[in-house]
Structures are given as C-alpha cells and as structure tokens.
Amino acid sequence: MTKQFHDNVLTPAALDQLFNEARTYNGWQVKEVSEEQIRHIYDLLKMAPTSANMQPGRFVWVRSQEAKDKLASMASDGNKDKIKAAPVTVIIGYDVDFHEELPWLFPHTDAKSWFEGDEEGRKEGAFRNSALQGAYLMLAARAIGLDCGPMSGVDLDAITKEFFADEPKVKADWVCSIGYGDPSTIFDRSPRPDFEKFNRLA
Amino acid sequence: MTKQFHDNVLTPAALDQLFNEARTYNGWQVKEVSEEQIRHIYDLLKMAPTSANMQPGRFVWVRSQEAKDKLASMASDGNKDKIKAAPVTVIIGYDVDFHEELPWLFPHTDAKSWFEGDEEGRKEGAFRNSALQGAYLMLAARAIGLDCGPMSGVDLDAITKEFFADEPKVKADWVCSIGYGDPSTIFDRSPRPDFEKFNRLA
Numbered sequence: 442m443t444k445q446f447h448d449n450v451l452t453p454a455a456l457d458q459l460f461n462e463a464r465t466y467n468g469w470q471v472k473e474v475s476e477e478q479i480r481h482i483y484d485l486l487k488m489a490p491t492s493a494n495m496q497p498g499r500f501v502w503v504r505s506q507e508a509k510d511k512l513a514s515m516a517s518d519g520n521k522d523k524i525k526a527a528p529v530t531v532i533i534g535y536d537v538d539f540h541e542e543l544p545w546l547f548p549h550t551d552a553k554s555w556f557e558g559d560e561e562g563r564k565e566g567a568f569r570n571s572a573l574q575g576a577y578l579m580l581a582a583r584a585i586g587l588d589c590g591p592m593s594g595v596d597l598d599a600i601t602k603e604f605f606a607d608e609p610k611v612k613a614d615w616v617c618s619i620g621y622g623d624p625s626t627i628f629d630r631s632p633r634p635d636f637e638k639f640n641r642l643a
Numbered sequence: 644m645t646k647q648f649h650d651n652v653l654t655p656a657a658l659d660q661l662f663n664e665a666r667t668y669n670g671w672q673v674k675e676v677s678e679e680q681i682r683h684i685y686d687l688l689k690m691a692p693t694s695a696n697m698q699p700g701r702f703v704w705v706r707s708q709e710a711k712d713k714l715a716s717m718a719s720d721g722n723k724d725k726i727k728a729a730p731v732t733v734i735i736g737y738d739v740d741f742h743e744e745l746p747w748l749f750p751h752t753d754a755k756s757w758f759e760g761d762e763e764g765r766k767e768g769a770f771r772n773s774a775l776q777g778a779y780l781m782l783a784a785r786a787i788g789l790d791c792g793p794m795s796g797v798d799l800d801a802i803t804k805e806f807f808a809d810e811p812k813v814k815a816d817w818v819c820s821i822g823y824g825d826p827s828t829i830f831d832r833s834p835r836p837d838f839e840k841f842n843r844l845a
Contacts, residue, residue, distance in 0.1 A: 442826075443664070443666060443826040443829060444659060444664040445790070445824065445826065446659075446660040446664075446665075446785075446788050447788050447789075447790075447823050448788040449660065449788040450786070450787045450788055451653075451657055451660065451661075451786045451787070452657075454648075455653055455654075455657050455786070456687065456786060457646060457648075458648040458651065458653065459653075459661075459687075459782070459786065460687040460688070460690045460691055460779075460783065460786075461687070461690050462645070462646040462648075463648075463690075463691075464645060465692050476844065479842075479844070480838050483838050483842055484838070485658065485661075485662040485663070486662070487835045487836060488662040488663050488665075488835060489662055489665075489778070489781070489782070490667050490781070490791070490793055492793070492795045492817075493795075494833035494834075496835075496836060496841065498841065499841050499842075500841060500842045500843070501842075501843045501845050502842065502843070502844050502845065503845050504844060504845065505845060508845040545834060546833060546834060546836070547833055548833070548834070549830065549831075549833075566795070568770065568771070568774075569770070569774045569816065569817070570774075572770075572771045572772075572774035572775055572778070573774055573775075573777065573778040574778075575775065575778075576691070576774070576775040576776075576777075576778030576779055576782075577662075577778055577782070579691070579692070580661070580691070580778075580779070580782050581662065583648075584652070584653045584657070584658060584661065584662075585652045585653070586648050586649050586650040586651040586652055587649075588647070588649075589692070591692055591694070593694045593768070604845065614771065615694075615771070621649050622647065624644075624645040624647065627645060628751060629751070631696035631748060631749055631750070631751075632696075632747060632748060632750070633689045633690060633698075634689060634698060634748070636682050636685050636686070639698065639700065639701050639702060640681075640685055640701075640702045640703075640704065641702070641703045641704070642678065642681070642704050642706060643703050643704065643705050643706065643707060643710040643806065
C-alpha cells in the first residue's frame with residue numbers, strides 16, 4: 442500500500458532546516474563527514490524523480506587531501522580555500538550516455554530506444570535531470586543535519602578531464618561542499634522575490 | 644544569529660514524505676490545491692540556493708479549465724488526461740535575461756556585468772539553476788503534503804509561445820502536476836542504483 446501524507450505539513454523546524462533558515466556556507470568547521478553520511482545522502486536523493494528514471498547524475502565525493510588539492514587548483518581564487526577546508530566537496534557530473542542503463546533502470550518499456558542516435562537530446566535530458574539530482578542532494582544533506590556550499594566558479598573542462606578520465610561521456614557540471622558550516626562565513630541573506638515577481642496563475 | 648541544525652536528522656516520517664515513500668502520480672483525486680498552498684510552495688523554494696541568487700525560474704501555475712485544456716493540447720497523448728485531471732500543473736520556465744534582475748537580487752556586487760554579452764553562458768546558467776528550482780519546488784510541494792507528477796513529454800516550443808508570449812527571453816523547460824495523488828495511478832517503483840554504481844569516493 443502506498444503511503445500518502447496528504448495535507449501533512451512538515452514541522453516549522455523541519456521547514457527551517459530544509460529551506461527557511463538553511464544558508465550557503467563559505468567556510469567549514471573542522472569536523473569530518475562520514476562515509477555513512479555520504480551514503481545516506483545518496484540513498485535519499487536517488488529516490489526522488491528523474492525523467493524515465495534516467496538517473497544521469499554521476500557523483501565524485503572528494504575527501505582526501507590529494508583530491509581536494511587537485512580540485513582546488515581547478516577552482517576560481519575565491520573558491521580554492523573553501524574546497525581545501527571543506528570535509529567533502531562533491532562533483533556533480535552527468536552521463537550523456539545514460540540511456541545505456543535504461544534497460545534496468547526503466548524496465549517497463551524500451552526507453553533506451555527513445556534516446557538512441559539523439560546525442561543532443563540526451564545531453565539536454567542529462568543536464569536537466571542531473572541538476573534536479575544535485576538539488577535533491579543539497580536538500581538531502583540538509584535533511585540529515587549538514588550544510589551545503591554550492592559553487593559554479595570552477596574549471597569544468599579541467600575537472601571533467603581529471604575526475605572523469607575513465608568515463609569519456611561524463612561531464613562535470615558543478616561542485617558542492619558539504620559539512621558543518623562555520624556561521625562566521627555566511628553572507629547577508631540576498632533578497633528573495635515576492636510571488637508576483639516571477640509567478641503567474643493561469 | 645544563524646540557526647544551525649547540525650546532526651539533526653529529520654524524522655523517518657519526514658524523510659519518507661520527502662524522499663523514500665513519495666511517488667510520481669499519473670492521476671489525481673478531485674480536490675483543489677489552494678492559492679495559499681501554491682504561494683507556500685514558492686515561498687519555500689525561493690529560499691533554496693541558486694548561483695549568485697539568480698533565481699532564473701519563471702512559473703506559470705495552470706489552474707483554470709481553459710488554460711488546462713490549452714496546455715493539454717501541447718502535451719503528448721499520454722500526458723493530456725493527466726494535465727486535465729490535475730488541480731494544478733506548473734510550467735517551469737527560465738529567463739535567459741535573468742541578469743537584468745541581479746542588481747537587486749545580488750546587491751553585494753556587480754554580478755550583472757558577469758553575464759552581459761554572454762547569452763550562451765546565461766542560457767546555461769538559467770537552464771541549470773531553474774532545474775534546481777524545479778527540484779526545490781517538487782520537494783517543497785511534498786513538504787506541505789502534496790504529490791507531484793513531473794512530465795517532460797510536452798511541446799516546449801508551443802508552450803513557450805503560448806504561455807510566455809509577453810516575455811520573449813523566457814523559455815518553458817518542463818511541467819509538473821501537483822495535487823492529491825490517486826494511488827491507483829502509480830507505476831511499480833523503478834529500480835534504484837546502489838551507491839557504487841554512480842558514485843566514487845576520491
């Protein structure tokens with residue numbers, strides 16, 4: 442029997458933890474994130490929806506000093522120290538050839554054939570759906586009591602070459618540090634738009 | 644003082660509601676989603692991070708019979724009835740000229756200048772970050788006790804022309820029904836990958 446949660450609004454504290462009070466951190470406490478926590482984040486994010494269950498996201502969890510230094514060398518000046526200080530920074534990539542996995546990921550029908558010969562369409566689907574997965578990842582990390590620091594200011598081509606060298610159809614898309622945020626490193630909250638600004642009822 | 648939630652794992656029931664037991668629905672109970680609920684979803688999703696607070700997502704919440712019929716006519720055969728039956732289907736679009744809003748959305752620095760003259764870069768940033776916002780939207784809907792039914796099988800060019808006619812730099816990206824799911828309309832859960840399949844520790 443499917444569990445439903447109709448009209449059950451999460452507690453104000455849970456909504457604060459996920460959305461309202463969570464912040465993007467630029468510095469980190471010296472406190473490890475365990476492999477168990479990393480696996481918990483993935484086990485949550487993989488349950489959330491992607492188109493045809495394509496699950497195109499590929500994740501490299503950078504934790505060793507050597508890998509952190511390498512990744513930091515491919516980041517903009519403002520991001521190098523953040524990556525070195527964070528207990529883990531995850532590289533969110535996507536596999537343009539995700540369709541090869543569809544026979545077992547989406548067994549109801551021959552979804553692989555929808556994508557064969559259409560590399561441009563696959564790239565678009567992989568890019569969109571791995572971004573969804575990256576968002577799930579951040580909210581899953583927050584849901585287990587960790588903070589996030591997403592970053593676009595990195596050299597994606599260099600990261601792709603270095604960290605996905607064995608997977609020629611995988612491309613790095615962005616990176617996100619995860620850990621226990623240092624509250625002295627957050628900026629003032631940027632303004633948020635009113636509903637009317639970017640929404641319309643039709 | 645910044646609120647922190649370190650090591651506070653949400654309750655199993657909350658994780659079930661957000662991730663583990665939530666499902667994609669293909670049919671809907673006859674029960675309205677209120678404007679208050681729609682505003683609550685947006686007020687949550689807008690708090691989650693986008694690069695340089697660019698907030699590129701543009702959302703049209705389709706609720707009237709006329710707008711539902713119009714949107715359904717632009718969907719694949721399998722999706723037409725879902726859109727007609729859902730109390731609301733939101734069109735997730737993105738504004739390629741989001742940078743025009745950065746002077747007030749990201750007042751700390753002149754972020755607008757980073758994007759001027761680089762339409763290709765803006766398109767990529769808007770596409771990636773509006774997908775993040777669409778994922779936040781789905782988890783926010785679940786967080787207030789609603790179900791989601793995301794769909795890619797729609798004619799995006801037609802939807803863009805019809806629903807963003809007055810905003811020439813906004814493009815529709817996908818759509819998502821929201822409501823009270825009919826449990827008889829879900830498919831068997833598609834398989835989920837083990838951690839080892841798409842993750843690496845480095």
